[in-house]
Amino acid sequence: MSGMMTGGAWLAASLAASGQTHVFFVDAVLRRTLLALSEAGVAPVLAHTEKAAVYMADGHARVAGRPGIVAAQSVGAANLAAGLQDAYLARTPIVALTGRKVPAHQHRNAYQELDHAPLFAPVTRYRADVAEAADLPRALRQAFAAATATPPRPVHLDLFGLQAEVVEAGAVPGPPADLSAFRTPLHRPEPDPAAVAAAARALLAAPRVAIVAGDGASLSGCGAELLAVAEALAAPIATSLGARGIVPTRHRLHIGVAGAYAAPPANRILQEADLILMVGADTGDMLTNYWRTPAAGSRIVQIDADPLEFDRSYPAIVAVQADPRAGLRALAAELGKPVREMAYLQAAQAHVAAWRAAIAPRLASTASPIDPARLAAEITAALPADGILVADTGYSGIWTGTLVEIEPTQAYLRAAGSLGWSFPAALGAKCAAPHRKVVCWSGDGALYYHLAELETARRRGIAVTLVVNNNSGFGQGWPNLVRQAGNRPDAAAELLRFGPTDFTQVARSFGLDGIRVERPEDIAPALRRAMAADHTMVVDVATDIEARAPAPWAPEGR
Template structure:
């Protein structure tokens, strides 16, 4: 016989209330501030019914990867773990989708079912070992045998997900659909973890290291700041700008940190690395000392470790001690939350007298680039130059809008030519083609009062086109802008050159369509706008963003228009 639930008159006489696992999980998610739960059937069916009853919206996706991408963006926008679930047979697909969340430092809580212990190692239908699948893409993973274990393991997993840097975590629940955890009981009250957001802790650096860093920075006249995804997570844009002003240092960012300071600010020189317009790489390469702030120094942000130059002096701030000494010898390492560390560093620097020469060089480089690219931003060419699309999107994006970009050319176009302000949010794929559209749906779930715009290439959109049905069914309103050039534009010219006198062979590999995605949207019951002339872009974007449902803006662009290419040091070519 079950005891009364918490809050009844008999609680104190009869002891703590006992609830089923599905009740505990649903109430804990609700009390922790979760608004949506992303999944592919069949998993946690009792929990799903209870979630709907208590006011958490279940979002059924068409693939496990799409569900993960939704949870990924939800986590990035809300700071709380995006929650995603799949049954045992979908576990491998779900794990594969976590790669982007891992690389993008996103808090995600993955819940999967597994067949009970008595079925393991006996060729059970559709069952493979789960632990090896999740090992590369999670910080924490555990099996949950029954509801008695769930409260402790739920808290531990959530805490791990929002630690710095945030990462995905995995709980593997007993039962094909997690049913043994759902139907067993626990006396624990629901968890309320909504205050545990990423980054949960903000430690400061060792004062001696702060003093050493200040001395190093003041010893060089040619200092540049490179702010990365960890700096964006720390929300330290104002502090970075204050530091740059004190040092008279130009600021470059990683792609994931674009927009943390105004891209129009006189100290800003753009995204550095492989997805860079020319100025940032030139400026960072010319520096004597680089201050990395929450930046991972991987091959993309350093243009394959050529920018900055090998041997350049480096001071590095990071909340993760494993990021030091990965790629460059670090003169001074400051372990701590970037915002807390910069605050202490500003106090140590005071108001030094600085030479503006290097900053003037950087600003001249940036001004020359802006003058060079300006004609393309106003191009009236048909088919449309994506640079013009970037300019129109800059004007159309609301002051608090969220821009979600796919990988490859989508990241390069938006990361070099769409101007952003700190109140806006830029989310980019960490590498998985097709990530952006489902991610935009998750972002909208996390921020229902903000306009969300997705930039996807047509090649990327084919991956998760069925999620148009999800957007329609669940009433999730985003503006999906399709850079539709009927092919994979990033690799097109080089492959065409490789094909030599056989252009048809290149077309068979990298060209597809043409597809009218506006017409496809209408087949899903959504609004679709086809844009073939640049003069129609502004009106189409305004109409799409004014609506209260997902609208596809299908923009016919020129595959031969090249995105900005990164500057590469001559000696390294």
């Protein structure tokens, strides 16, 4: 295709040529482009809020491995920017397109017009104004490159015109751009051999080594290399919540999620290590349980593609800048097959075995209201070998991150902190993987945020299994608030209880179907029926707000 094209035609043809299958948006923006995209076989998905559209693009990008595309007009830009926070924190590549009123209309009290740059600055790596269509080829390529650079982050293009119509109607010299090479991880830098040798010496000198694999390790896809290094060092492996499933969660070296969302064994095991190998791990408060495990002063070796992660919270005795897969592969070769003391690993395995034995009765609980631990066990059994589990933040992350078992052939996506993220993200994930089963775990408090997207699921024919952990309140904070209220549940209920709501009835009002589950023995057949459906089904599980998720271990007095 050569000659001149309109901006809208060029943008649509370029997104189609780049392998994009869906674009998520809220009207009114890029209407010419969206019509052309539909004709080119790229599905425009109209959402009901800009945040939901961003979350859909986020889920899509995490599964597809290429940038998610989201768009909104100028007056919706602030809402769209707010939705990018989760993608930024989760290191998701997203290209956000917004309309922007022309300069002659700015600074004149134009309707709902704000300065976009300050809104997007904290949640994007790169942003640019696109004043005319001729700027599109350069700007779009730079946006894709920036979004997929290490670590991936959202980017923002502000297209002139309230609905981007100035850019759409202008002229672009063809042909369209093929940006399909911009996938994550885009670059896999090799490590410095001297740094690898220094890391190997430090690790071999430490009798008790543990490994913490973070979201950067998950992005790298280095599960096999991680296991090879762990086997050589007889080192237990903990992961961030976002890296759950990078190695089989039932593997003998795996000790669970580390940090604030951990089951009891992981933090205790890490605390007993002489040295910790951090692989693609951000050392933030959630991964370290507020910097208590590892303790301050712990000996750390880091492998990370992003040099800004070195020495952020813990001084690194050796820092290896490399793609985690490349760095671990080089480290495994340098380590060879050393003879290691096994006592630390055996003690770690005993901790994990004791924890599994202690939690087992809850996984088989027959209590009603239902213990969410039983729900987690049933999802473990029901999730197919290539299934995708999408979890919300808060207790949804803890229940799934500690009690649902995940294999590397499956996928586990979790919110980086935005309540209500999971359902729209699950719809986006399903768009990216139409032949895989997608199960969403959402609390009822989270689901209220984006209930309207049930209509989107029906209209677009997106089939996910939406499991609602329905305890008629915000369960994570419930016991603390009851205590703060002087052990008066009625007083606490004014702040944290809502409903009760039968979400199956809500689903039917949107033209979908649902199954209400009030007995534990009914969970499995409900999941089978919902996952077999060719449309979104709600599995509304009546759970006990008093049930406590596993709590992390922390050192005494800290």
